[in-house]
Amino acid sequence: MSASTLQVPPRAAAGNRALGRSRFREWTEKEGVFSWLMIGPPILFLCAMVGYPFLYGCYLSLMHRPVASTGEFIGLGNFIADWNDPVFWRVARNTIVYTFVTTVLKALGGLGLALVMNQSFPMKNFVRAALLLPFIVPTVLSTIAWMWILDPTFSVLNWLLIAAGVPAPGPSWLGNPVLAMCSIIVINTWRGLPFYAITLLAGLQTISPELHEAATIDGATTWHRFRYITLPLLQPVLFIVTMFSIIFTFSDFQLVYVLTRGGPANATHLFATYAFDIAMSAGQFGLGASVALAMLPPLALIILALAIYMRKR
Amino acid sequence: MTHSPPSRRDFLKAAAAGSLGAAFSLTDAQAAAKTLTLMHENSFIKTYDEYMNKTLIPAYEKETGVKVKYDLVSVGGLQTRVTTAAETGSGPDLTGMAFNWPFLYDEKLIDVTDIADEAGKANGGWHPGGTEAVIVNGKFKAVPFGNIGQLMNWRTDWFGEVGFKTFPDTWEGLLEAGTKLKKAGHPFGFSLGHGFGDNHGWLYPLLWSYGGAEVEPDGKTIVIDSNETAAAVDFCRKFFQNTMLEDALGWTDPSNNKAWLGQQISCTNNAQSILWLAKREFPDIGKVTDHALNPMGPTGKRFHILNPWSHAIFSYTPDPAVAKAFLRWLMQPKQLSGWYASADMYYAPFLKGFDNSPAWNVEPRYLPFRDSMTTSHLPGWPAPLSRAQSESVAKYVVVDMFAKACAGASTKDVIAAAKAQLKQIYQQA
Numbered sequence: 001m002s003a004s005t006l007q008v009p010p011r012a013a014a015g016n017r018a019l020g021r022s023r024f025r026e027w028t029e030k031e032g033v034f035s036w037l038m039i040g041p042p043i044l045f046l047c048a049m050v051g052y053p054f055l056y057g058c059y060l061s062l063m064h065r066p067v068a069s070t071g072e073f074i075g076l077g078n079f080i081a082d083w084n085d086p087v088f089w090r091v092a093r094n095t096i097v098y099t100f101v102t103t104v105l106k107a108l109g110g111l112g113l114a115l116v117m118n119q120s121f122p123m124k125n126f127v128r129a130a131l132l133l134p135f136i137v138p139t140v141l142s143t144i145a146w147m148w149i150l151d152p153t154f155s156v157l158n159w160l161l162i163a164a165g166v167p168a169p170g171p172s173w174l175g176n177p178v179l180a181m182c183s184i185i186v187i188n189t190w191r192g193l194p195f196y197a198i199t200l201l202a203g204l205q206t207i208s209p210e211l212h213e214a215a216t217i218d219g220a221t222t223w224h225r226f227r228y229i230t231l232p233l234l235q236p237v238l239f240i241v242t243m244f245s246i247i248f249t250f251s252d253f254q255l256v257y258v259l260t261r262g263g264p265a266n267a268t269h270l271f272a273t274y275a276f277d278i279a280m281s282a283g284q285f286g287l288g289a290s291v292a293l294a295m296l297p298p299l300a301l302i303i304l305a306l307a308i309y310m311r312k313r
Numbered sequence: 314m315t316h317s318p319p320s321r322r323d324f325l326k327a328a329a330a331g332s333l334g335a336a337f338s339l340t341d342a343q344a345a346a347k348t349l350t351l352m353h354e355n356s357f358i359k360t361y362d363e364y365m366n367k368t369l370i371p372a373y374e375k376e377t378g379v380k381v382k383y384d385l386v387s388v389g390g391l392q393t394r395v396t397t398a399a400e401t402g403s404g405p406d407l408t409g410m411a412f413n414w415p416f417l418y419d420e421k422l423i424d425v426t427d428i429a430d431e432a433g434k435a436n437g438g439w440h441p442g443g444t445e446a447v448i449v450n451g452k453f454k455a456v457p458f459g460n461i462g463q464l465m466n467w468r469t470d471w472f473g474e475v476g477f478k479t480f481p482d483t484w485e486g487l488l489e490a491g492t493k494l495k496k497a498g499h500p501f502g503f504s505l506g507h508g509f510g511d512n513h514g515w516l517y518p519l520l521w522s523y524g525g526a527e528v529e530p531d532g533k534t535i536v537i538d539s540n541e542t543a544a545a546v547d548f549c550r551k552f553f554q555n556t557m558l559e560d561a562l563g564w565t566d567p568s569n570n571k572a573w574l575g576q577q578i579s580c581t582n583n584a585q586s587i588l589w590l591a592k593r594e595f596p597d598i599g600k601v602t603d604h605a606l607n608p609m610g611p612t613g614k615r616f617h618i619l620n621p622w623s624h625a626i627f628s629y630t631p632d633p634a635v636a637k638a639f640l641r642w643l644m645q646p647k648q649l650s651g652w653y654a655s656a657d658m659y660y661a662p663f664l665k666g667f668d669n670s671p672a673w674n675v676e677p678r679y680l681p682f683r684d685s686m687t688t689s690h691l692p693g694w695p696a697p698l699s700r701a702q703s704e705s706v707a708k709y710v711v712v713d714m715f716a717k718a719c720a721g722a723s724t725k726d727v728i729a730a731a732k733a734q735l736k737q738i739y740q741q742a
Binding site: 066067068069081084085086087151152153154169172173174175176177180260261262263264265266277278280281282283284287 | 392393396399400417418419420421505506507508509558559560561562563564565568571572575577700703704706707708709713716717720730733734737
């Protein structure tokens with residue numbers, strides 16, 4: 001048999017290719033295959049952008065790894081150093097206070113705002129959109145605006161206070177350790193409030209008005225309706241939004257880094273800013289990673305609580 | 314003509330085409346990368362960056378055909394970019410370097426001793442400060458360029474009003490002037506917060522001028538807990554309470570510039586950038602702004618912070634010879650003269666041959682920056698370069714020791730805290 005007799009005629013070859021394409025198409029259209037094709041890229045993305053850095057961070061935290069040099073394995077040496085570092089404990093205390101106070105303020109303020117926004121009033125949609133502004137504006141930009149607001153030389157706040165009789169130059173918002181912490185708490189609350197308000201507003205709108213009407217007919221007061229209808233039905237949304245807020249606030253970086261860089265005298269240093277200073281400015285990657293990983297246990301507990309709660313629901 | 318909604322396959326095709334397109338464009342970009350990139354922090358002196366972009370780079374391209382890209386990084390962000398480049402082995406070919414970075418990134422930088430030697434010989438040799446930060450294991454890992462000194466900026470008119478026609482020569486003298494000035498409504502403002510330069514800029518020299526130090530020259534023995542340190546801390550507390558705005562405790566680097574140009578303070582410690590800007594945009598303030606060397610402490614000595622800038626070449630650069638040729642060209646006297654002058658000597662030359670450069674005569678008020686060079690040292694001095702030194706700076710050990718005392722903590726407590734931190738830092742180094 002000659003080679004030429006083995007050649008497939010062109011039309012037959014085209015037919016085979018079409019058949020192959022058709023089978024491939026059928027294969028990709030299968031639900032099980034297509035779903036993996038869709039979910040595969042995000043999983044790969046998460047592995048590359050979240051999983052790998054996280055695992056590498058864990059690996060670094062067990063190393064003495066100065067920047068631009070090879071490291072050596074030191075086990076839990078970095079964590080022991082953190083344990084003995086007084087600034088680390090100051091940072092832990094700051095982070096907990098900052099997260100707890102801002103979360104409470106955001107929850108109360110956000111709930112109040114959501115209840116107001118749930119009423120009917122003129123330009124309701126415009127006000128709802130405007131409410132999101134602090135959340136939409138990039139954190140660095142809004143923080144720079146706050147920097148001017150709190151600057152003793154140019155502060156509009158101090159100008160008002162002095163006009164109201166407070167002795168010049170007025171409070172030192174970022175120079176006094178207590179006021180500096182209060183300032184970053186207020187700014188974080190201002191920034192995070194819309195997230196709470198809009199999410200809770202969405203939750204409020206899922207509550208049937210008939211429930212309120214029925215309760216009103218039964219003689220329930222406004223407080224009773226809020227306490228026994230609104231709050232219980234809003235609880236799942238409130239719980240989830242609080243968990244997310246705690247996670248974001250616990251790992252906050254930009255606001256503090258732009259405003260105070262952790263000063264004065266570590267009064268506003270948080271885990272993220274302290275880890276950054278150690279890793280980037282001091283060039284101690286291992287130690288920096290161990291500080292960053294110190295956020296993991298509390299955050300993991302919060303995520304676990306969130307997962308359990310959502311499963312129960 | 315009708316359009317049907319895209320099928321799943323269309324979507325996958327589009328996604329694949331997008332990915333391939335991105336891959337091809339990357340390949341094209343890599344193929345076209347025949348230029349050099351010099352990374353530098355945005356200079357406070359705009360004309361310095363303009364001179365590089367508009368004069369030096371075009372001249373070099375005309376002379377050699379090599380294109381150079383000047384990659385500017387925002388102030389305070391350069392170290393992060395240098396770290397990323399050193400760790401990933403990709404990025405700019407050359408970079409500006411500050412502080413002790415040539416030591417920190419030593420393994421990722423090529424030896425440029427030949428260029429530094431040539432430049433030194435052609436320009437009268439190097440000031441010791443220039444080499445303090447760049448020689449690692451006997452090799453230049455960066456070519457020294459200039460020092461951004463941190464000196465006393467003072468308002469001549471307000472000092473004159475309280476009887477000080479010249480700047481006080483000692484810290485006690487400055488305290489006396491500051492006390493009078495604060496009472497007259499013109500307080501001082503020296504950064505005590507977590508900035509990256511203005512705080513270290515006066516607090517280390519204050520400590521040294523009182524005879525204190527963090528570590529012995531052996532780089533191991535912690536000596537922060539001393540009578541000299543205690544005296545410096547006590548002085549700093551009094552100095553803060555009697556002369557300053559409370560807000561200085563939280564200041565970062567732009568704060569004192571803003572306060573100066575807002576006419577809120579009469580004295581601060583800063584580079585010459587305040588005067589540079591004032592002369593151009595606030596001429597009335599510029600006329601009454603002057604510079605002075607840091608005051609002397611009880612030891613009879615004065616000190617200044619060394620804030621050295623240098624240029625280094627990353628070891629991953631594909632053609633080190635091309636990068637070295639550019640750096641060698643930059644360091645030739647012809648280029649250097651214009652380069653230094655473009656910034657009004659903001660980067661005080663480390664080359665002795667420029668000590669009497671006519672560029673210094675353009676603004677005599679900048680001369681103290683030249684004169685401060687012989688008494689300037691890196692944070693951590695007199696210990697040699699080390700990673701522990703960087704960690705101490707990054708953790709603001711000395712700055713916070715003084716800041717806590719100013720905020721009301723006892724001298725004993727703040728020194729004990731600093732000692733504990735330093736012990737831990739230097740032990741694990």
